Amino acid sequence: MSWTPDGYVAVIALSNFQMFRHIPSPGWTLGWTWAGKEIIWSIVGAQATDQGDCSKFKGNIPHSCERSPAIIDLLPGVHDNQKYTDCCKGGVVTSWGQDPAAAVSSFQVSVGLSGTSSTSVKLPRDFYLLGPGLGYTCSGATIMPPSVFLSADRRRRNQAMMSWYVTCTYSQMIVSKNPTCCVSFSSFYNPMITPCPSCACGCEGTANCIGSRSQIQSVVGSQPSIAGDAPLLQCTNHMCPIRVHWHFKANYKEYWRVKITVTSFNYGMNYTQWTLAAQHPNFNNITQVYKFDYKPLNVFGSLNDTGMFYGIKYYNDLLMQAGPEGNVQTEMILRKDKSTFTLDQGWAFPRKVYFDGDECTMPPPDKYPSLPSIAPLNLSMALALAFFLILVLMVLMPLML
Numbered sequence: 261m262s263w264t265p266d267g268y269v270a271v272i273a274l275s276n277f278q279m280f281r282h283i284p285s286p287g288w289t290l291g292w293t294w295a296g297k298e299i300i301w302s303i304v305g306a307q308a309t310d311q312g313d314c315s316k317f318k319g320n321i322p323h324s325c326e327r328s329p330a331i332i333d334l335l336p337g338v339h340d341n342q343k344y345t346d347c348c349k350g351g352v353v354t355s356w357g358q359d360p361a362a363a364v365s366s367f368q369v370s371v372g373l374s375g376t377s378s379t380s381v382k383l384p385r386d387f388y389l390l391g392p393g394l395g396y397t398c399s400g401a402t403i404m405p406p407s408v409f410l411s412a413d414r415r416r417r418n419q420a421m422m423s424w425y426v427t428c429t430y431s432q433m434i435v436s437k438n439p440t441c442c443v444s445f446s447s448f449y450n451p452m453i454t455p456c457p458s459c460a461c462g463c464e465g466t467a468n469c470i471g472s473r474s475q476i477q478s479v480v481g482s483q484p485s486i487a488g489d490a491p492l493l494q495c496t497n498h499m500c501p502i503r504v505h506w507h508f509k510a511n512y513k514e515y516w517r518v519k520i521t522v523t524s525f526n527y528g529m530n531y532t533q534w535t536l537a538a539q540h541p542n543f544n545n546i547t548q549v550y551k552f553d554y555k556p557l558n559v560f561g562s563l564n565d566t567g568m569f570y571g572i573k574y575y576n577d578l579l580m581q582a583g584p585e586g587n588v589q590t591e592m593i594l595r596k597d598k599s600t601f602t603l604d605q606g607w608a609f610p611r612k613v614y615f616d617g618d619e620c621t622m623p624p625p626d627k628y629p630s631l632p633s634i635a636p637l638n639l640s641m642a643l644a645l646a647f648f649l650i651l652v653l654m655v656l657m658p659l660m661l
């Protein structure tokens with residue numbers, strides 16, 4: 261943004277362009293390694309986790325002298341003189357699909373012992389992003405045309421002295437070799453429930469899972485688990501932190517109704533600003549969604565078969581840890597497309613489901629709820645039915661005469 265006698269003042273903005281993956285509590289950590297002996301004189305809207313060795317400075321002590329600083333967001337409620345635009349949310353960054361305005365976090369940093377022109381500045385290297393745990397891989401810094409921004413009164417266009425960007429991409433496989441959620445099915449026309457596949461999220465944690473609520477107090481500490489730690493799970497056949505249950509509730513003449521329940525089996529954390537995404541060919545005709553916010557995601561242009569669901573702010577945007585309150589539910593009504601709607605071949609169930617951006621394990625197709633078969637009457641049932649009809653006729657005949 262501007263040059264200083266021994267460096268520059270810069271604004272760093274983190275933009276989350278992922279449609280249905282956010283950065284939950286305890287928030288992001290951004291780090292890099294300086295190319296030279298740069299220091300951070302001051303930061304507004306964030307802070308470095310370590311000051312480092314600043315013993316050679318007298319009088320004005322830098323905010324951080326670390327060669328590889330790690331920067332975190334400030335918590336809500338800080339004093340106004342510490343705030344910067346889009347800061348101070350505890351590192352929580354909403355997904356772009358949920359709220360683009362809240363999918364940005366930024367802060368201002370004053371760098372010293374650095375170059376003082378666009379030709380002498382050396383770009384930092386080895387960028388990394390924790391969101392809040394592992395999963396992101398960052399590119400090197402790339403110089404781009406200087407950013408242009410509007411003044412406070414939005415009547416003047418200002419231009420930065422210099423700009424560069426870093427792109428970080430997410431891979432679920434870096435975080436864990438196992439999925440983090442699973443899907444189960446049920447329907448009004450079949451009493452059988454299709455459960456999550458056994459060990460859908462791996463069964464390595466069965467030795468440390470919680471079998472009954474009486475064990476919780478002796479195991480669960482007062483501090484919540486940090487993303488990356490092994491989750492403390494309730495003992496289940498699937499051993500997943502999250503289960504998404506899709507229930508085909510009713511079939512009307514022009515519409516059909518679905519109930520979705522998201523249940524947490526994780527005793528170690530709450531899920532803030534959670535998101536649920538699903539793929540189904542009838543999502544282009546969703547008529548009503550109850551208790552959740554809904555947004556269509558036109559991933560493939562005009563093909564509208566993917567939707568994102570998320571909680572209503574201050575109502576159910578927080579999915580509590582495992583227990584009686586550890587679930588959120590919605591129902592939705594979809595208009596039938598007579599050319600495609602069918603109860604056969606598991607058509608009424610989703611093709612893919614994602615929770616907080618992670619793809620969930622689906623049941624195998626041969627386990628989907630099937631339509632009840634009409635078996636032929638056996639001889640004893642036929643005789644019983646005939647006897648019953650004869651008895652009814654014998655009772656009704658005198659009344660008819």
